Amino acid sequence: MATVIFSSELQRLTGEPRTEVSASVYRDLVAELASRYEAVHADDLMAMAVAIDGEIIHDPLLEQVGPGSEVHFLYKIEGG
Amino acid sequence: MAKTHVSTTVNGDPVEFLCEPSETLLEVLRENLNLKGTKEGCGSGDCGACSVTVDGALVCSCLVFAVEAEGTEIGTVEGIGSNDQLHVIQQKFLEHAALQCGICTPGLIVSTKALLEDNPNPTEEEARYYLAGNLCRCTGYDKIIRAVMDSAEAMRGGA
Amino acid sequence: MSEAREYKYVGTRSIRPDGYDKVTGRANYGADLSLPGMVWGRVLRSPHAHANIRSIDTSKAEAYPGVFSVATFADFPDSARDVIDLARNCLAEDKVLYHGHAVAAVAARTVAIAEEALQLIEVDYEVLAPVMDVRDAMLADAPVLHADMFTGGLAETPDTASNIAQRMEMSKGDVEAGFAEADVIVEREYYSPTVHQGYIEPHACTVRFDESGQSMIWCSTQGHFDVRANTAKILNMDLGSLKVIASEIGGGFGGKTVVYLEPVALTLSRKSGRAVKMIMDREEVFMASGPGAASRNLIKIGARKDGTITAMKARLCFEAGAFRGSPMGPGCMTVFTPYDVPNQYVEGYDVVVNKPKVAAYRAPGAPQAEYAAEMAINEVAAELGIDPIDFRLQNAAKEGTQALYGPTLKAVGLVECLEAAKNSPQYQTALAENQGRGLAAGFWFNIGGLSSVRINMNPDGTGTIVEGSPDIGGSRASMALMAAEELGLPSERLKPIIGDTENLPYSGTTGGSRTTFATGMAVVEAAQDVVRQFKERAAALWNVTPEQVEYTDGVASNTSGDDKLTAAEICAQAERTGGHISGTGNINARGAGPSFAVHLADVEVDKDTGKVTVLRYTAIQDAGKAVHPSYVEGQYQGGAAQGIGWALNEEYIYSKDGLLENAGFLDYRIPLASDLPMIDTIIVEVPNSFHPFGVRGVGETGIIPPLAAVGTAVSEAINVRLTDLPCSPPRVLKAIHDNA
Numbered sequence: 001m002a003t004v005i006f007s008s009e010l011q012r013l014t015g016e017p018r019t020e021v022s023a024s025v026y027r028d029l030v031a032e033l034a035s036r037y038e039a040v041h042a043d044d045l046m047a048m049a050v051a052i053d054g055e056i057i058h059d060p061l062l063e064q065v066g067p068g069s070e071v072h073f074l075y076k077i078e079g080g
Numbered sequence: 081m082a083k084t085h086v087s088t089t090v091n092g093d094p095v096e097f098l099c100e101p102s103e104t105l106l107e108v109l110r111e112n113l114n115l116k117g118t119k120e121g122c123g124s125g126d127c128g129a130c131s132v133t134v135d136g137a138l139v140c141s142c143l144v145f146a147v148e149a150e151g152t153e154i155g156t157v158e159g160i161g162s163n164d165q166l167h168v169i170q171q172k173f174l175e176h177a178a179l180q181c182g183i184c185t186p187g188l189i190v191s192t193k194a195l196l197e198d199n200p201n202p203t204e205e206e207a208r209y210y211l212a213g214n215l216c217r218c219t220g221y222d223k224i225i226r227a228v229m230d231s232a233e234a235m236r237g238g239a
Numbered sequence: 240m241s242e243a244r245e246y247k248y249v250g251t252r253s254i255r256p257d258g259y260d261k262v263t264g265r266a267n268y269g270a271d272l273s274l275p276g277m278v279w280g281r282v283l284r285s286p287h288a289h290a291n292i293r294s295i296d297t298s299k300a301e302a303y304p305g306v307f308s309v310a311t312f313a314d315f316p317d318s319a320r321d322v323i324d325l326a327r328n329c330l331a332e333d334k335v336l337y338h339g340h341a342v343a344a345v346a347a348r349t350v351a352i353a354e355e356a357l358q359l360i361e362v363d364y365e366v367l368a369p370v371m372d373v374r375d376a377m378l379a380d381a382p383v384l385h386a387d388m389f390t391g392g393l394a395e396t397p398d399t400a401s402n403i404a405q406r407m408e409m410s411k412g413d414v415e416a417g418f419a420e421a422d423v424i425v426e427r428e429y430y431s432p433t434v435h436q437g438y439i440e441p442h443a444c445t446v447r448f449d450e451s452g453q454s455m456i457w458c459s460t461q462g463h464f465d466v467r468a469n470t471a472k473i474l475n476m477d478l479g480s481l482k483v484i485a486s487e488i489g490g491g492f493g494g495k496t497v498v499y500l501e502p503v504a505l506t507l508s509r510k511s512g513r514a515v516k517m518i519m520d521r522e523e524v525f526m527a528s529g530p531g532a533a534s535r536n537l538i539k540i541g542a543r544k545d546g547t548i549t550a551m552k553a554r555l556c557f558e559a560g561a562f563r564g565s566p567m568g569p570g571c572m573t574v575f576t577p578y579d580v581p582n583q584y585v586e587g588y589d590v591v592v593n594k595p596k597v598a599a600y601r602a603p604g605a606p607q608a609e610y611a612a613e614m615a616i617n618e619v620a621a622e623l624g625i626d627p628i629d630f631r632l633q634n635a636a637k638e639g640t641q642a643l644y645g646p647t648l649k650a651v652g653l654v655e656c657l658e659a660a661k662n663s664p665q666y667q668t669a670l671a672e673n674q675g676r677g678l679a680a681g682f683w684f685n686i687g688g689l690s691s692v693r694i695n696m697n698p699d700g701t702g703t704i705v706e707g708s709p710d711i712g713g714s715r716a717s718m719a720l721m722a723a724e725e726l727g728l729p730s731e732r733l734k735p736i737i738g739d740t741e742n743l744p745y746s747g748t749t750g751g752s753r754t755t756f757a758t759g760m761a762v763v764e765a766a767q768d769v770v771r772q773f774k775e776r777a778a779a780l781w782n783v784t785p786e787q788v789e790y791t792d793g794v795a796s797n798t799s800g801d802d803k804l805t806a807a808e809i810c811a812q813a814e815r816t817g818g819h820i821s822g823t824g825n826i827n828a829r830g831a832g833p834s835f836a837v838h839l840a841d842v843e844v845d846k847d848t849g850k851v852t853v854l855r856y857t858a859i860q861d862a863g864k865a866v867h868p869s870y871v872e873g874q875y876q877g878g879a880a881q882g883i884g885w886a887l888n889e890e891y892i893y894s895k896d897g898l899l900e901n902a903g904f905l906d907y908r909i910p911l912a913s914d915l916p917m918i919d920t921i922i923v924e925v926p927n928s929f930h931p932f933g934v935r936g937v938g939e940t941g942i943i944p945p946l947a948a949v950g951t952a953v954s955e956a957i958n959v960r961l962t963d964l965p966c967s968p969p970r971v972l973k974a975i976h977d978n979a
Binding site: 100102110111115116117118119120121122123124126127129156157158160161166170173174175176177179180181182183184185186189204205207208209211212214215216217218219220221222223224225226 | 271876
Binding site for chain 1: 600649683
């Protein structure tokens with residue numbers, strides 16, 4: 001089971017600070033969250049960057065999410 | 081208005097061109113003579129990217145009318161160093177990594193050459209003030225000044 | 240992946256491969272390409288800060304002799320609506336939102352004719368009141384820029400339009416409990432102004448539209464693939480029909496990651512059937528490109544007597560300029576990240592104002608936010624009587640610290656930078672009267688992302704490294720060094736070039752401190768691909784398996800015999816062993832390591848004029864591994880100089896009607912050679928294990944610490960807390976007089 005930790009922003013949509021998801025691929029994790037929380041849409045999540053076990057990943061889709069992984073959603077960071 | 085015919089010397093070569101009276105030396109160097117090494121950063125004499133020499137005097141070519149070039153000797157970056165050998169100033173700029181994006185570099189090479197002709201043994205402060213008319217946004221000037229001081233020493237016969 | 244290794248090429252100070260062209264004036268920048276039959280484009284810009292456009296009549300301009308075409312927003316196809324803010328920033332649709340906002344463009348035989356024709360375009364404006372400051376723009380009765388802007392990120396979306404595009408909130412722990420525990424609390428609001436990246440090369444492009452799918456843009460940009468994507472989107476073109484060539488670029492710092500001229504120039508080209516060149520003059524660069532965002536930031540920090548920070552709270556209000564999209568997000572994410580504090584609350588606002596739409600400026604959002612936080616940290620330390628380095632060491636983020644935005648930091652170098660600051664020669668020096676010292680930390684995430692590289696080996700064993708990251712600071716030198724290390728060949732035999740959009744798959748924009756990290760990783764992968772092929776070819780020649788071939792230092796050896804072949808010999812026979820050798824690295828790089836920095840500034844203030852002289856400056860930053868130390872030092876020094884300018888002199892000055900008054904280098908005063916001392920640098924190396932050589936990006940973090948380092952130093956020198964930037968002579972004098 002991967003642990004998904006919601007930012008304060010997302011907490012407003014999910015109603016809770018964290019949850020467990022059993023998915024091994026990021027795309028499936030997103031689909032699971034979108035089906036679990038009415039206010040959360042897959043497209044919005046896919047537009048965000050994500051940190052999986054501390055590693056920030058832009059444009060995630062097929063990333064492996066292991067059991068015990070920690071997942072945070074972030075805004076995409078661009079630089080200058 | 082009819083164009084003006086100008087005869088001048090650029091980097092030792094005799095050159096002729098036609099230009100509007102309102103055109104600047106910078107515009108003519110770049111567009112008529114295809115010498116793109118001299119850059120426009122501001123068009124108002126504030127950045128020094130367009131530095132050239134006119135009869136040995138360091139000027140911003142964006143502040144000189146092209147017609148003023150008549151009968152003078154213009155020196156641009158293209159006239160510094162040769163195909164087989166860089167000028168020591170150019171070599172020192174490379175060794176000291178005194179450029180990042182390089183847009184200010186032609187102007188600085190021209191200005192540094194003029195500085196060291198005026199004052200072959202400048203202090204760091206003298207170099208900084210002489211070159212204050214050449215803006216650089218990338219380097220913070222540190223490596224540029226090191227390159228200039230090292231060039232000065234080399235040109236005086238040092239290392 | 241990166242144990243401490245002895246490197247042969249990485250870490251050396253090679254001469255950059257593009258250097259000869261740069262010191263001789265041969266290098267070609269954005270304004271340096273001319274094409275046959277080319278005409279010149281110029282832009283008509285709004286004289287008002289805020290107005291409705293009732294009508295635009297271009298008929299007289301179109302009829303003017305020497306004019307080849309005229310363009311307005313009406314010439315953009317419907318696809319532009321998918322990127323409506325970007326399209327409207329290129330050419331205004333029904334409103335002008337800042338002084339200098341583009342309204343129409345003309346292509347003519349000469350620049351002079353184009354400008355005369357611009358005067359013939361009749362625009363009927365209904366002038367509106369402008370709003371020029373984030374505080375004013377957030378008020379309920381502020382003039383509203385966009386009737387369809389309803390603040391996002393609130394519990395309930397309001398039904399009244401406002402200038403607040405977005406609100407964001409992040410928290411962990413319990414800040415109120417944290418403040419209750421504190422013995423000292425500092426709460427202060429800080430202001431940083433609109434600033435410009437100040438690149439010396441104005442935006443420029445030469446373009447040619449071609450009906451048969453061969454359209455071309457030559458432009459000065461940090462990201463030519465994104466120029467292609469955005470221009471194609473606005474103009475409804477297939478990506479395959481538009482080639483973008485990145486010229487050499489004369490500075491960007493984030494400001495050349497956006498298109499302004501290209502879609503307009505290509506439209507003028509399409510309508511005229513001619514190649515078109517467009518160059519912004521310096522005034523246009525200030526008025527109508529993308530400056531760095533102004534911000535008003537309220538910071539509250541609480542700490543116990545023993546030096547433990549118990550709570551940190553921030554309210555960050557960023558100006559986005561005319562359209563939504565300030566760097567408020569990264570500002571919120573970086574503001575307190577140098578500190579391991581369990582109770583944090585950060586609230587951020589993205590607010591539009593009648594100024595040009597902001598673009599990235601080196602670690603966008605972080606300088607503004609961390610300026611405020613670091614000033615407050617210094618004040619807390621002073622109130623507690625604790626040395627500012629020790630105070631930071633006590634609370635420093637380290638490996639295992641959880642950042643406010645969620646993830647836990649891996650190995651990072653903040654502590655090492657603080658210790659280096661403490662031991663630095665500058666820190667041991669005493670100060671004299673009217674002098675002050677300031678210190679500040681900085682954090683930036685750095686990004687990875689998409690990079691594509693091909694290494695093509697020639698029959699004589701030289702090679703070309705084709706990569707897609709426009710080189711704004713000398714990164715090509717580092718690419719050659721990394722390839723050399725991996726291939727065991729001298730870097731002089733490996734020539735790095737920047738491919739155009741038709742030479743490579745998509746490569747991400749140069750920015751986010753990603754180039755040496757991500758493109759470097761792709762270079763290593765391509766080089767490893769080449770080595771694998773070297774081994775296969777040698778094996779075939781020796782009739783062994785590739786596993787029996789060792790390759791070191793440019794030589795392949797048969798481990799089960801005496802045969803040896805140099806890389807050049809393998810390449811010479813490549814035709815006969817399967818074809819020429821070319822390696823690919825096409826990646827989405829992950830594992831970018833953050834870079835922490837600590838800067839020290841010593842200043843002296845002339846109490847009669849308010850002028851601040853920077854006496855001494857040390858920039859300390861974690862590079863992970865400095866592939867080319869000179870260019871790493873260069874990034875530290877360049878960032879420091881920009882930050883010093885931001886702290887001491889730089890700001891956009893507007894009239895009460897919202898007109899920009901200092902759109903030139905004379906009055907928007909960036910540091911000169913005579914303004915700065917030598918900038919000492921200390922490269923800390925805490926390797927980033929995700930990169931083959933341990934690289935962390937370094938390009939951006941260096942602009943963050945100077946703001947508070949200098950702000951604190953000036954405050955110390957005059958014994959008055961300054962909270963507004965810049966600390967320019969009039970402001971410093973006023974502070975001295977008000978507190979005399």
